[in-house]
Amino acid sequence: MRLPTVTPQTRYNLLDKLRIGPWLILAIxxxxxxxxxxxxxxxxxxxxLSKLCWGAYLxxxxxxxxxPYARPDSFNPDKHTNEVTSWEALMLRRSIIIAxxxxxxxxxx
Structure with a gap:
C-alpha cells in the first residue's frame, strides 16, 4: 500500500480549510x-445557533x-465583458440575501 505524498498544493489546501480554525476554537x-x-x-x-444556521441555509x-441562472460559482467571465464587476455583484447579492x-x-x- 502506497501512502499519499504531501505536495505544496495539498498542504495549501489543508491550511486553506483550517484558516477559520482559531474562530472555531474560540467558539468551543x-x-x-x-x-x-x-x-x-x-x-x-x-x-x-440553530436559528443562525437555518438563516444561512435558507x-x-x-x-x-x-x-437560478446567475450563480457566483458557475459564473463564466469569458462570456461577459466586465467580469470583475459582474462576479462581485453576484457575490454581493448572495451575501445580502443570506444576511x-x-x-x-x-x-x-
Whole structure:
C-alpha cells in the first residue's frame, strides 16, 4: 500500500480549510465557559445557533431559487465583458440575501 505524498498544493489546501480554525476554537471555548458558569443558558445558546444556521441555509437556497441562472460559482467571465464587476455583484447579492435571512430569523421576525 502506497501512502499519499504531501505536495505544496495539498498542504495549501489543508491550511486553506483550517484558516477559520482559531474562530472555531474560540467558539468551543466560549461554549465551555457558558456551560461551566451558566449551564442553564446552554439551551438558549443552542436555540440561537440553530436559528443562525437555518438563516444561512435558507438564505442560500432563497438566492439559488430566485436567481437560478446567475450563480457566483458557475459564473463564466469569458462570456461577459466586465467580469470583475459582474462576479462581485453576484457575490454581493448572495451575501445580502443570506444576511437578510439570518437577521430575520435572529430578530424573530
Amino acid at each position: 471555548l466560549a461554549t465551555f465557559v457558558v456551560a461551566l458558569l451558566y449551564p442553564h443558558q446552554l439551551g438558549v445558546l443552542l436555540w440561537s 438564505g442560500y437556497w432563497i438566492d439559488r431559487s430566485i436567481f 437578510a435571512a439570518i437577521l430575520a430569523l435572529g430578530l424573530e421576525v
